[in-house]
Amino acid sequence: MxxxxxxxxxxxxxxxxxxxxxxxxxxxxxxxxxxxxxxxxxxxxxxxxxxxxxxxxxxxxxxxxxxxxxxxxxxxxRKEVLSVICLPKEKGEDYQSATSNALLKVLGLKGRVLIGDRALVEVLKQKSNHQKDYVDLGKFWVKKEHLPFxxxxxxxxxxxxxxxxxxxx
Structure with a gap:
């Protein structure tokens, strides 16, 4: 069990x-x-x-x-996730998620993936600084493919x- x-x-x-x-x-x-x-x-x-x-x-x-x-x-x-994001100005793969790294490649995006709590912290940090320098991968997939991921x-x-x-x- x-x-x-x-x-x-x-x-x-x-x-x-x-x-x-x-x-x-x-x-x-x-x-x-x-x-x-x-x-x-x-x-x-x-x-x-x-x-x-x-x-x-x-x-x-x-x-x-x-x-x-x-x-x-x-x-x-199905919409915005905020816990799976791409930081376009950085490079590298996320060791925590093979699926999110593969999704980044399938979507044709460049950058570094963040998932889970680290992604949420980054989103909140950027919102408090009144900027949005990330791509929500769930939202981007739905917008591009019209299907949930x-x-x-x-x-x-x-x-x-x-x-x-x-x-x-």
Whole structure:
């Protein structure tokens, strides 16, 4: 029952759901044990160190080949996200998110990606200085493709029936 958890503000609705939903005590023990950033959880999941968790949508594409279940529950952007941004004047990739780095390339943008709390801090800092020198990747994708962008999906390797019952009603 090792669950990999992304500890970012944009997963607060999921966190609220899990806390309110009745669950076995053995799941609760492991739910808060493996907290990390998305790229590390991808590796942990693929190497079998966690049984379930939110992994990048790119990793979820391997579901059939790698023999795991990718659910329809995900982290989806339909408008402005503010927790996944590109700083056009800087260079470099974000070590925390493979999906966001790939999205930057697909959109044809140049710059440095920031995700999670670091992105929110940067946005708030720029707003307090009355400037906007960043590109919101979720908003940019929707504007360009007219589709929501799926950053990550809940994937399961072991205990499929338990997770299906818990997360998919």
């Amino acid at each position: 090792r669950f990999g958890k992304i500890d970012y503000l944009n997963l607060l609705p999921f966190e609220t759901f899990v806390r309110a939903y009745p669950k076995p005590s053995h799941f609760q023990l492991f739910y808060n044990k493996k907290k990390s950033y998305p790229a590390k959880l991808n590796r942990e999941f693929l190497f079998g160190r966690i049984d379930a968790g939110f992994v990048s949508s790119i990793t979820a594409l391997r579901a059939r080949r790698e023999r795991f279940w990718a659910s329809q529950v995900g982290i989806v952007a 799926v950053f990550g999906r809940l994937c399961v390797k072991k205990n499929h029936s338990f997770y299906k019952k818990l997360f998919i009603l």
